[in-house]
Amino acid sequence: MNFEGRIEKLIKLLSNKGLDAAILTNRSNIRYFTGMRFNITSFSILFVSEKGNIVFLVPTLDYKRVKKDCWIRDIRQFPEDNPNYLAPLKKVLSDNMACQIGVEFPAISIEGENLIKEVTNAILVNIDNDLLTLRSIKTKEEVELIRASAKIADEAMTKALESVKEGMREYEVSAIALNVMMNEGAEGPSFEPFVMSGENAWLPQRFSSKKELKRGEMILFDMGCILDGYCSDITRTFSLGGLSDEQKELFKIAGEAQKSAVAAIKPGISGEDVDKVAREYIAQKGYGKHFPHLTGHGLGLSVHEMPMLDKGFEVVLEPGMVVTVEPGIYVEGIGAARIEDMVLVTEDGFSLLTSAPRDLIDIGR
Amino acid sequence: MNFEGRIEKLIKLLSNKGLDAAILTNRSNIRYFTGMRFNITSFSILFVSEKGNIVFLVPTLDYKRVKKDCWIRDIRQFPEDNPNYLAPLKKVLSDNMACQIGVEFPAISIEGENLIKEVTNAILVNIDNDLLTLRSIKTKEEVELIRASAKIADEAMTKALESVKEGMREYEVSAIALNVMMNEGAEGPSFEPFVMSGENAWLPQRFSSKKELKRGEMILFDMGCILDGYCSDITRTFSLGGLSDEQKELFKIAGEAQKSAVAAIKPGISGEDVDKVAREYIAQKGYGKHFPHLTGHGLGLSVHEMPMLDKGFEVVLEPGMVVTVEPGIYVEGIGAARIEDMVLVTEDGFSLLTSAPRDLIDIGR
Numbered sequence: 001m002n003f004e005g006r007i008e009k010l011i012k013l014l015s016n017k018g019l020d021a022a023i024l025t026n027r028s029n030i031r032y033f034t035g036m037r038f039n040i041t042s043f044s045i046l047f048v049s050e051k052g053n054i055v056f057l058v059p060t061l062d063y064k065r066v067k068k069d070c071w072i073r074d075i076r077q078f079p080e081d082n083p084n085y086l087a088p089l090k091k092v093l094s095d096n097m098a099c100q101i102g103v104e105f106p107a108i109s110i111e112g113e114n115l116i117k118e119v120t121n122a123i124l125v126n127i128d129n130d131l132l133t134l135r136s137i138k139t140k141e142e143v144e145l146i147r148a149s150a151k152i153a154d155e156a157m158t159k160a161l162e163s164v165k166e167g168m169r170e171y172e173v174s175a176i177a178l179n180v181m182m183n184e185g186a187e188g189p190s191f192e193p194f195v196m197s198g199e200n201a202w203l204p205q206r207f208s209s210k211k212e213l214k215r216g217e218m219i220l221f222d223m224g225c226i227l228d229g230y231c232s233d234i235t236r237t238f239s240l241g242g243l244s245d246e247q248k249e250l251f252k253i254a255g256e257a258q259k260s261a262v263a264a265i266k267p268g269i270s271g272e273d274v275d276k277v278a279r280e281y282i283a284q285k286g287y288g289k290h291f292p293h294l295t296g297h298g299l300g301l302s303v304h305e306m307p308m309l310d311k312g313f314e315v316v317l318e319p320g321m322v323v324t325v326e327p328g329i330y331v332e333g334i335g336a337a338r339i340e341d342m343v344l345v346t347e348d349g350f351s352l353l354t355s356a357p358r359d360l361i362d363i364g365r
Numbered sequence: 366m367n368f369e370g371r372i373e374k375l376i377k378l379l380s381n382k383g384l385d386a387a388i389l390t391n392r393s394n395i396r397y398f399t400g401m402r403f404n405i406t407s408f409s410i411l412f413v414s415e416k417g418n419i420v421f422l423v424p425t426l427d428y429k430r431v432k433k434d435c436w437i438r439d440i441r442q443f444p445e446d447n448p449n450y451l452a453p454l455k456k457v458l459s460d461n462m463a464c465q466i467g468v469e470f471p472a473i474s475i476e477g478e479n480l481i482k483e484v485t486n487a488i489l490v491n492i493d494n495d496l497l498t499l500r501s502i503k504t505k506e507e508v509e510l511i512r513a514s515a516k517i518a519d520e521a522m523t524k525a526l527e528s529v530k531e532g533m534r535e536y537e538v539s540a541i542a543l544n545v546m547m548n549e550g551a552e553g554p555s556f557e558p559f560v561m562s563g564e565n566a567w568l569p570q571r572f573s574s575k576k577e578l579k580r581g582e583m584i585l586f587d588m589g590c591i592l593d594g595y596c597s598d599i600t601r602t603f604s605l606g607g608l609s610d611e612q613k614e615l616f617k618i619a620g621e622a623q624k625s626a627v628a629a630i631k632p633g634i635s636g637e638d639v640d641k642v643a644r645e646y647i648a649q650k651g652y653g654k655h656f657p658h659l660t661g662h663g664l665g666l667s668v669h670e671m672p673m674l675d676k677g678f679e680v681v682l683e684p685g686m687v688v689t690v691e692p693g694i695y696v697e698g699i700g701a702a703r704i705e706d707m708v709l710v711t712e713d714g715f716s717l718l719t720s721a722p723r724d725l726i727d728i729g730r
Contacts, residue, residue: 039571040556041669060657064697065568081659081675103475110478110489111470124475175547182540185575191405192553203430206404210550292425294446304406310446332429 001141003071006033007048013130014050020098021049022127023116026107028301029131031229036070037187038062042080045089049096057088090119102127132306136298137320142230143344146300146322149227150342150353153234156180156223157356161363166215166240170195170208177223186225190233190303193223201336215242218250218335224303231303233324235340238360247335251361254337257281257327261295265343265350271313278327287329296325299342321345322353366506368436371398372413378495379415385463386414387492388481391472393666394496396594401435402552403427407445410454414461422453455484467492497671501663502685507595508709511665511687514592515707515718518599521545521588522721526728531580531605535560535573542588551590555598555668558588566701580607583616583700589668596668598689600705603725612700616726619702622646622692626660630708630715636678643692652694661690664707686710687718
C-alpha cells in the first residue's frame, strides 16, 4: 500500500482547510495511514502536521512491534493505563505549534476531548467526513483485498447453507460460517454474524439466538469477515421449504428490488437515487412501509462507511467505490427477506463481488 | 435479573450527586439496566430522571423486539441513519426539565456531545466511574453467568491446546477455540482471541498471525467469550517442547507470580496491593523491567471494567467482585509467559473461576 501517498493527501486536505495538524484516533483511519493493526482493547494516536511532521503514538505494549513493522519513523510510546498517558502528545504539540487541529468528532469521547484540551488551546475541527471521502474510493490493491474478503464470506455462506437442517439452532449456523472464515485466515468477523428465523427475522432481531430453525419460516443470514483489514458483508434469505405463496412473494420482491438497485449502479448516480430504485419498486408492490432501513452502505476498512445508499445522500458514485446493496422487507406474522451483495463501481457500471447462491426458497433436506 | 433494583440504585446515585437525570449510551450500562442486547453496529439511549421517569430510545429496526422483550414500559424509536435522530430525545428532555445530567464521558463522542447540547442547556456531569462502581460488585445471579462464561472459555482453551501441533498457524489455534465457544452458545468472543508464538509473544503482538508454531518457542494464547452478556478472559502459555532452561525459568516465574497474586486476593486488599505482590515477585527474580502491563482487571458485562489491579488503584476489593490475574514477562530473544485466571472475591478470600491446565511446558506431539 502507498501509505506515503495517503499521508500526502491528508496533508493537502489540512492545507486546503487551513488546519495546522491532525490528531487521528479512529482505528480504521489509523490503519489506512499507518498500515498497523491493533487489538480491539487498545488504541493509538496519529499526529500529522501540515508541514509534514508525522508522529505515531502507540501503547507501550505495542511499541516494539510498531517500531519494527511500521513505515513511519517517529514512533513514540505512551502508558496505556496511566491517567497521564497523553504526556507524549503534549510534547508533540509543544514542538509543533498548532492553532487549528483536525480530529474525528465521532471517534473522540468527551473524556478524550477534555484530555486534548488539557494539552492544547487549539480549536478542534471535525475532519471525519473528509477522511471518509478520502477512503471511499479504493485503489486496485484495496479492491483486490475486498474481493478476497468477499470470496471468503461467499465460501462461509455457501458452506453454512449446505450444512443447514431442520432443528439446528440459529447460533449453530453462525458458528459454521465463522469457523470457515477464521480458518481461511480472516482477522475476525466484520460484525457478529446473525441468523434470524421466523419471528426473529421480521422483528428483526439482528443477532443469532438459541431458536431452532423450522420448515415454513423465512430465514435471514447476514455476515462477513475482515481480511487484512478489509471488510466483507453478505446476506442471504432461505427456507427449509414449506413456504406460503405470500412468503414466496416477499422473497421474490426483495430479490427483484435488490437486482434493480444493483443494475442502477454506475458512475454519476447518487446514493439516494440508487436507494430510490429499490424503495420505489418495493412500494409499488405494496410493501413500502415494510422496508425500514437503508438500501446499502460503503465498506472498506470499516464495515459501514461512505458512500451511503439512502434517502438524503447526494454523494455521487465514482469508479473504485465499493457498496453493499441490501433492501429488505419485514412483515409481522409472515416473514422477512433481504439479499445483500457487495458491488464495485466500475468505469462503465458495476461488478458484483459476492456470488453465493441467491435462489434459496427451499434448501431443506 | 432485578433490573428495577438496579434502576433504583441509579436514581439514588442521581439524587446523591444532585443530578436531575441520566442519559446513558454505553452498551454495557444499557444492558445492565435494560437487559437488552444490541447488534454492534447499532446503539440506543436510556433516559432516567431522578423523579423516576424511564424512557428507552432505540433504533427503529430494534423497536418491535425491545417493545416485546424489555421490562421498561416507555420505549420510543428513533431513525438510525437520520441526522435528526435525536428529536425523540429532545421531546423527552422538554417533558423532563433537567439542569444537570449525568452521562458517561468515555462513551459520548464530541459529535454526540454537540447533538445533546443542541437539545438541552443542561450541564453534563461524568458518572462513568459511579456506574462502573455500581457494576463492580456482582450478584449471585451474575456470578453464575460469569462462571458459565468462564467454563466455556476453559473448555475452548483445553480443546484448542489438545489440538495444537507443530506447523499449525497461530490463527488456526484461535479458530478452534472460537468454534468451541460459538457452538456452546456464546454470543461471540469477548475480544479477538490471539495466539502469539516466539517473537510475536515477546513483542507482544496481541493478535494471531499466519506464523507457524515451532518447537523451542514460548506460545501465549489469550481469549474469552461473551455468554448472555457476561465476559470471560483466560490466558495460557505453552510450548511444543525443546525449551531452554532460561525459557523454562520465565514460565515458572510468571506462574509463581500469578499464583502469589491470586492468593493475596481477599476483601479489604487494594488493587494496587495485589499488583504489588506480582510485581515485586517478578522484580525480585530480576525481570522487573519485563512486566509492562497491569496485573489484572475486573470483568463482567465489559471485558475490562473496575476494579483494576494496577499501580495507583486504591479501590479495595469486596466480596462479589470478579477480576483477572495475569502478570506477564516478555523478554526479547527469549520468549514470554503469562498465566491469566478469573477470580471471584469471596467473603473470606477468593475462588478461581477458570481451571484449564496451567502446566504446559511441553504439549508437543
